[in-house]
Amino acid sequence: MSLRISLLAVLAVLAAAAASLLPATAARASSLGGWNLGEQHAVRQAGVMHDLDDQAFHGERPVSGHELPEALAAFAAQLGVAPVAAPSSGVSVTTFDRLLVAQLGATDVAAAVQHEAWSAGLQPPATFGTEVVARYLGLRDNHPFPHEELELFPTDAITRAEAAHSFAVALKWQGGGAQAARDAFSRFVLPSYTAAQERVLRLAVSKIGMPYIWGGETDGAGMGFGGQEHGGYDCSGFVWRVFKLSGFSWGRQIRGRTAASQAGEIARGARIRLDDVHPADLVFFGPGRFWQKATERRIVHEGIALSPDWMIHSSDQGVYVSPLRLDPWRAKRFSWARRVL
Template sequence: MPLRRPFLLLLLAALAVAAGIVLPATSARAAARGSWNLSEQRAVRLAGVMHDLDDQAFHGERAVAGAQLPDALAAFAARLGVDPVKAPSSAVSVTTFDRLLVAQLGASDVAAAVQHEAWHAGLNPPAAFGTEVVARALGLRDNHPFPHEELELYPTDAITRAEAAHSFAVALKWQGTAADVARAQFAQFQLPTYTAAQKQVLRVAVAKIGMPYIWGGETDGAGAWLGGQEHGGYDCSGFVWRVFKLSGFAWGREIHGRTAATQAGEIPKARRIRLDDVQPADLVFFGPGRFWQKATERRIVHEGIALSPDWMIHASAQGVYVSQLRLDPWRAGRFSWARRVL
């Protein structure tokens, strides 16, 4: 995904340089937070779902507040020909916003089924697990690639107008089919009976649902120490590193490498596991690398943790979320091998 360079921010910076003015860092961050998706902001304005504020500016950097969310959901519901869901007239978190929009899309039943299955399997899912799984499967969240990761929101942060505009713009593109797509995708969401060890590991993984994707990230919060990450979140191997290594499990001692390629390559080929033999809590690796080839950074480019032979949890473009494994032809086609740690 190409790095975004918000036009407004660049224009402000150029004017500042020309005038010999140094923009405060906070002003630059605010401009970036509000202008990274100007085309989506324009799309929701044209659709009548969101509007400029009283000063005739969109202000994507501000939190959605007051009557903005109820009005937006009502306008969106009118386009779908359904009743609007009830929304508070106050700032709401990312997870609350996702829950309301998933409900407005008619997919609350899917989220509830996912939530119940994770609970029934003993994974102690957070309250927002089901709706975050569905919201991120539908692409309602977005990734801010390095070096713009300061734009990422935590699940508990107040949703900004820019982030809400992205979600509504994606929802508009579904043209009323989002609920059917979600039902089809999660119709086979079934989790097995876990061993005690598998349950311990997967509870940690599931608890991270919705955390942002951060290049090099391996912790929930920013690190102030030398070389620490500037924003909390996870990359794909950092997520696995957190679950197995940094959570203090004895099984983490088996893992030494920090990247997906090194974790895939530090076992002998005889211990590699094929897709049909994947079990819960196995590390699953993806890329152009084939089962018999040496693991290199070019061949192994992604990893996750299996929830079952058919489902995985991982950190990628939608943050930490759940995806199909064997059931998805693209992901199955990019599967290299798996590794059993437990």
């Protein structure tokens, strides 16, 4: 009798514990799926994506089954073009980006970017070209701290909320996305690299598409100083990952962890102007001018130069490639560069 009472008591405790977890689980699902309700509404209104059978959108769920072919066909109809072939099963972020870049008509741009990086000896991952184009067009987006549980790795299954964001942005391009990418990357030319530059930049481009994580510097959760809750990097953390955590000897001279400290720990006479940037230089941005002291307010961002005209960095599109001198907005905010190699 006492054993039966004990078992009933244990079951009651387990049931109560399970019930207490339900609100937290529901809240997490709501957070994962409800961060962009406006974009979900927009793609429903456009007929590109629809609610599921229970009349809810469920942005937290992976795109699966017939959803992606139907969405791409509906989007293609909006553009007045033929739909691209898509698998009728779940796809990763990178596969989704490749398909949407193709549907936008920018596959040739992505292929040219891929070829240029390969010809330069950077051994880019197979997804490099399409991720560069997709992120230039804004098809991915950063989830600000403290909501970084929403971030997806490139190999993660694309969720319905993330797909809705991409389609909503693509719809705003009004069919002009391919031309915008073509105009930007027609000048994507990389130089010949030294052996040292090649080693550093190969590692940098291998991280294309990794998420921006505030304070992040490592590839996975639970790693790094203090342990990250999600793998990825902030801008200076990306530099830290490439030069310091890689074990490259050149990283020993980098001591500070923030962009401002890395910009400020060199003598003013060692600062480099925009026209003199070399591959693998650290490039710094903000309201700080060439002659001013580096402070956290003056130096607010940094990246790694691929060439005098292009850089790779971690920002609002995760790790991606941006114009350097070719973008007047970015060139205006350039403070100085630092040579590490």
